[in-house]
Amino acid sequence: MSTTRTVHLAYGETGLDVALPADRTVVVEPRYVPGLADPDAALSAALRSPTAGPPLRERAAGRGSVAISICDATRPQPRQEMVGAVLRELDGVVDLDDIVILVATGTHRGNTPDELRAMLGQEILDTVRVVNHDARDASRLTWRGVHGNGVPVWLNDEWVAADMRITTGFVEPHFFAGFSGGPKLCAPGLAGLDTVLVLHDASRIGHPDARWGVCAGNPVHEDITAVAVGTGVDFAFDVLLNRDHEIVAAYAGDLIAMHERARDHSRRLSMREVPRPADVVVTTNAGYPLDQNLYQSVKGMSAAATVVRPKGTIVCAAECRDGFPDHGSYREVLASAASPAALLDSIMARSTTIPDQWQVQVQAKVQAMADVHVYSDHLLPDDLRSAHLQPVGDIAALVEDRLAAAGPDAWVCVLPEGPQTIPYLAGSA
Numbered sequence: 001m002s003t004t005r006t007v008h009l010a011y012g013e014t015g016l017d018v019a020l021p022a023d024r025t026v027v028v029e030p031r032y033v034p035g036l037a038d039p040d041a042a043l044s045a046a047l048r049s050p051t052a053g054p055p056l057r058e059r060a061a062g063r064g065s066v067a068i069s070i071c072d073a074t075r076p077q078p079r080q081e082m083v084g085a086v087l088r089e090l091d092g093v094v095d096l097d098d099i100v101i102l103v104a105t106g107t108h109r110g111n112t113p114d115e116l117r118a119m120l121g122q123e124i125l126d127t128v129r130v131v132n133h134d135a136r137d138a139s140r141l142t143w144r145g146v147h148g149n150g151v152p153v154w155l156n157d158e159w160v161a162a163d164m165r166i167t168t169g170f171v172e173p174h175f176f177a178g179f180s181g182g183p184k185l186c187a188p189g190l191a192g193l194d195t196v197l198v199l200h201d202a203s204r205i206g207h208p209d210a211r212w213g214v215c216a217g218n219p220v221h222e223d224i225t226a227v228a229v230g231t232g233v234d235f236a237f238d239v240l241l242n243r244d245h246e247i248v249a250a251y252a253g254d255l256i257a258m259h260e261r262a263r264d265h266s267r268r269l270s271m272r273e274v275p276r277p278a279d280v281v282v283t284t285n286a287g288y289p290l291d292q293n294l295y296q297s298v299k300g301m302s303a304a305a306t307v308v309r310p311k312g313t314i315v316c317a318a319e320c321r322d323g324f325p326d327h328g329s330y331r332e333v334l335a336s337a338a339s340p341a342a343l344l345d346s347i348m349a350r351s352t353t354i355p356d357q358w359q360v361q362v363q364a365k366v367q368a369m370a371d372v373h374v375y376s377d378h379l380l381p382d383d384l385r386s387a388h389l390q391p392v393g394d395i396a397a398l399v400e401d402r403l404a405a406a407g408p409d410a411w412v413c414v415l416p417e418g419p420q421t422i423p424y425l426a427g428s429a
Helices: 039-048 056-060 079-090 113-120 122-127 157-161 193-199 219-231 255-270 294-305 330-334 340-349 357-369 381-386 395-406
Strands: 004-009 016-021 025-027 066-071 099-104 129-132 141-147 151-156 164-170 235-241 247-253 271-274 278-284 308-317 370-375 412-415 422-425
Touching: 004 025, 004 278, 016 395, 016 412, 039 056, 039 079, 039 235, 039 247, 056 079, 056 164, 056 235, 066 079, 066 157, 079 099, 079 113, 079 122, 079 164, 079 235, 099 113, 099 157, 113 122, 141 157, 141 219, 151 157, 151 193, 151 219, 193 219, 219 255, 235 255, 247 255, 255 271, 278 294, 278 395, 294 308, 294 357, 294 370, 294 412, 308 357, 308 395, 330 357, 340 357, 357 370
Parallel strands: 025 412, 066 099, 066 164, 099 129, 164 235, 271 422, 278 308, 278 412, 308 370
Antiparallel strands: 004 016, 141 151, 235 247
């Protein structure tokens, strides 16, 4: 019997240990960088010495009101630290009563008071007004014209009305937008539903360059950027995080230049070459808060699909404490056809986009390539089967079985941090 090695997978808040055959397992992780010794100093330095353009405080002088965009609770952004740094720079320049923090929910649900407290801390909640964006509330949206490749743009009315607009986020590879952060904190983050549906339509999501780590020629990234630039982002502020969600770098300034620098840094940390396709890929969705639901966990499956062999096996460990989730249309779209192939056909044939079809489209594309299994403590086997996924209760046993069936040269690639690491095949970058 071959020896095993224990691999710790990011799963929920505690992790999950899996014993895999030592001689047939390759673990692919991001390049680990320790968190900054003084993150507050680094954040302040980025705001005072931007990548491009004047410092934040100088830009804010004379502005009557400021809107600050932040990620919602499904993202591990260090909001309290980042917003705190911004507020310190604005102190004495802009009145606190004239500042609003907008949670860039996109089409996700609004965050609860408890979630907002965990995200921002009570002091900020007591000091500055915080508002959840609602993409479906037409009364809180303002028309901003057509931008990019025919994108009709409706944006949050408080964002549009502000004299200064500041995005804050974090940068990592994204499964169809290339990278997160930057322009995404404007649209789709603060966009109306009609805008989001166009940005996520089947032709854009299905484009060969709408993928991890690619921005040039990526229609999703290009149109998101066109919206942000065309409607006005005055200052952008992003960080890079390690697996412990600690800040390892901070970038700020003009949106385009800042985001380009940040994503170049992210690419060096997060993208890893793999010499040949793997017969089995074990992945995660990077643990809590990213694996709160199955919808988000499609990202972990997509990361695995970049290096799985045709008709190979993907195993995704995702806690999914929030279920599918119950809000949104993801579950409904999944149930609208009898198989992943039928879902793809249905989505590509639609003349209009429906909410959450993009996540189903990506999932179905992954399932066209590989056999996908999901390990979850919170979704029942029948729940997973209804999503066209196969439940697994013992990851190690499944991996052993699939490797045995694939032959003596078969191997398993493990992505313990899921989409925090994006593998790519040699010669394909």
